[in-house]
Amino acid sequence: MALSLTPGIVVVFAVILIALVLFATEPVPIDITAIGIMVALMILEPWTQVSAAEGVSGFASSATITVLAMFILSYGVQRTGAVQILGRKIGAFTGDDETRQLGATIGVVGSISGFINNTAAVAILMPMVTDLAHEGNTSPSKLLLPLSYASMFGGTLTLIGTSTNILASSVAADLGVAGAPFSMFEFTQLGVVVAIVGTVYLMTLGRWLTPARIPPEDDLTEEFELEEYLTEVVVREDSPLVGQTVRDALADTDFDVDIVQLIRGEKSFAEPLGPKQIQVDDIFAVRTDRDTLLNLIDAEGLALVPNVDVTEEELETADQERNLVEVVVAPRSSLVGKTLATASFRERYDATVLALRRGPEFIRKRMDHAGLQVGDTLLVYATPDSISRLNVNRDFIVAQEIERPDYRESKIPLAVGIVAAVVAVAALDVLPIMVSALAGALVMVVTGVLEPPEVYDAVEWDVIFLLAGVIPLGIAMQKTGAADLIADLLVMSAAFLPAIAVLGTFYVVTAVLTNIVSNNASVVLMIPVAVEAAAQLDANPFAFVLAVTFAASTAFMTPVGYQTNLFVYGPGGYKFTDYVRVGTPLQIVFAVVTTLGIAAFWGVT
Numbered sequence: 001m002a003l004s005l006t007p008g009i010v011v012v013f014a015v016i017l018i019a020l021v022l023f024a025t026e027p028v029p030i031d032i033t034a035i036g037i038m039v040a041l042m043i044l045e046p047w048t049q050v051s052a053a054e055g056v057s058g059f060a061s062s063a064t065i066t067v068l069a070m071f072i073l074s075y076g077v078q079r080t081g082a083v084q085i086l087g088r089k090i091g092a093f094t095g096d097d098e099t100r101q102l103g104a105t106i107g108v109v110g111s112i113s114g115f116i117n118n119t120a121a122v123a124i125l126m127p128m129v130t131d132l133a134h135e136g137n138t139s140p141s142k143l144l145l146p147l148s149y150a151s152m153f154g155g156t157l158t159l160i161g162t163s164t165n166i167l168a169s170s171v172a173a174d175l176g177v178a179g180a181p182f183s184m185f186e187f188t189q190l191g192v193v194v195a196i197v198g199t200v201y202l203m204t205l206g207r208w209l210t211p212a213r214i215p216p217e218d219d220l221t222e223e224f225e226l227e228e229y230l231t232e233v234v235v236r237e238d239s240p241l242v243g244q245t246v247r248d249a250l251a252d253t254d255f256d257v258d259i260v261q262l263i264r265g266e267k268s269f270a271e272p273l274g275p276k277q278i279q280v281d282d283i284f285a286v287r288t289d290r291d292t293l294l295n296l297i298d299a300e301g302l303a304l305v306p307n308v309d310v311t312e313e314e315l316e317t318a319d320q321e322r323n324l325v326e327v328v329v330a331p332r333s334s335l336v337g338k339t340l341a342t343a344s345f346r347e348r349y350d351a352t353v354l355a356l357r358r359g360p361e362f363i364r365k366r367m368d369h370a371g372l373q374v375g376d377t378l379l380v381y382a383t384p385d386s387i388s389r390l391n392v393n394r395d396f397i398v399a400q401e402i403e404r405p406d407y408r409e410s411k412i413p414l415a416v417g418i419v420a421a422v423v424a425v426a427a428l429d430v431l432p433i434m435v436s437a438l439a440g441a442l443v444m445v446v447t448g449v450l451e452p453p454e455v456y457d458a459v460e461w462d463v464i465f466l467l468a469g470v471i472p473l474g475i476a477m478q479k480t481g482a483a484d485l486i487a488d489l490l491v492m493s494a495a496f497l498p499a500i501a502v503l504g505t506f507y508v509v510t511a512v513l514t515n516i517v518s519n520n521a522s523v524v525l526m527i528p529v530a531v532e533a534a535a536q537l538d539a540n541p542f543a544f545v546l547a548v549t550f551a552a553s554t555a556f557m558t559p560v561g562y563q564t565n566l567f568v569y570g571p572g573g574y575k576f577t578d579y580v581r582v583g584t585p586l587q588i589v590f591a592v593v594t595t596l597g598i599a600a601f602w603g604v605t
Helices: 007-025 030-043 062-080 082-094 098-112 118-135 141-154 163-174 188-203 205-209 246-252 290-300 345-349 384-391 409-427 433-446 452-458 461-480 482-495 499-514 519-537 541-553 563-569 576-601
Strands: 230-235 258-264 267-269 283-287 302-304 324-329 351-358 361-363 377-382 396-398
Touching (some): 141 205, 205 576, 230 290, 258 351, 482 499, 499 519, 499 541
Antiparallel strands (some): 324 396, 351 361
16 A cells, blocks of 8 residues: 655645644634635645635535525524423423433433534523523533533434534535435434433433532522622712713723612612713712722722622612623624723623623633633623623523514414425435525525525524635545545554444544534545545445544534534533543543444444
8 A cells, every 4th residue: 555645635734734723723713714725725726636616616515505504494493482482391391300401401402403503502592501500509510511412412313403414415425425415314313322322421420520610599699709899889979970971980990890780869770871970879889809999989989888798689670670691702703802892892782791701710800801702601781671682692692591572483383394394305305405405494584484684694604604615625635635645544554453443433533633623624624534444445435424424513522622512611610621521431432332333224344
């Protein structure tokens, strides 16, 4: 077996190496990295052999178009409020029984993730699960990591469960693998086995390993340990602040302080407080540390209100509507990398951030100058209207259930029926999945489930550009022989390992890669290698493709391995090591179960 490095292979490996570093470190968003890969491959055509037409072929790929249509279908279901209604019924069933809560969380998200995008399923269900934990006196940490993990193995139930499955189907079909593109329920039997094993693990050993990072507090100010940072001060007659507006007073001060609430007589006011003119005897609830408070009292003519503990109940407005909530910075948020100050958070959303939780760490000082990261959880105090605006903003996920009056509940049967029809038409091979999904998206608009402008809001465009950008990388690996070379190296293990062990090796390699970089990038990189390795071993290429697909769809060991892991990182208060501790045994179990399942259902040779 001759292993030779050609200039083309060296160039492609260099592009891959740079891409992997950029995917892992994310100095720029991963979709921008993907577009950079696409452009580099076209510029370096003499070596990569990727023509301009092949370079942009990802935009016309059936995988890209199918994923786009599935985003629209998922959003249509979301806009009806169907999942939220289901969540309320589950809450009534589970009560304060942690076992029931955990079982319901895994069962619901696992089932839903088979038919709507699993990332969307977690975003929709996370507020319900958080409320479930608080109402049942359970630590949210015990439920949120299982929510993420169950969405991943639930996504393996059908072709449309994840964008990874759809992309793998398209790449395998382009390589001429028998059995590709996948049918709707091509690997459902294996998905069911994986889901059962995953559920048993999360309900037993996984439950024991999952930490209770966040205590089950009824009061969010206690949960964020704000006892030493929230207090009340009263404006004295000699205060230089009298007559100023709150906005001017905050602009003129160098103190690290936020005014949270104004109490004037029998009335209390929340944001927007900026235009309010400060009067003698006004009482302000403020967020600051003890040393700053002492300096503030001396400098601004204020007095401490004695024997007052500012709690969540104290901060709630007279009409009892929730106005203290946790808000998570979503992946793809335009605020990532910005600070609360540069994003003008207070002014844009009429909301005050009392604390910031990043994994297990709290930031309560100089928050305005902390660069925001994906998964950061903000404790926000605001009016119900402001919270509603945050709830519909794609930059955030509000981690408590918020009533939306604009849910189209009358369209629930229609939305569910459209998704069911898309699945049925594709499953019966009446139409390809791409065509049926596009038709379903169109029907969503025609029937009023979605308004036309919402179609564009529904699509996660960074995922679309990521897919379009990485697809040409697979073409380059195939045409230059880079995939063959990697396959040669991996197949060397066949000299002392049986084919089923080589299959397991592909699962492990793909899983490790996915836990570091994008799952979609892992599929594009590994499927050409898997197909070539199967050819050299005279093994079943379909089996090797499935091993890569399942490994790329289930990345449990790091917060960055899958978007849903980042969703729950802040709200769960997790440490990086929690993912290693809970996810590694599950990843090992899945490596064995998936490999044996593929061998049993499809055969390795």
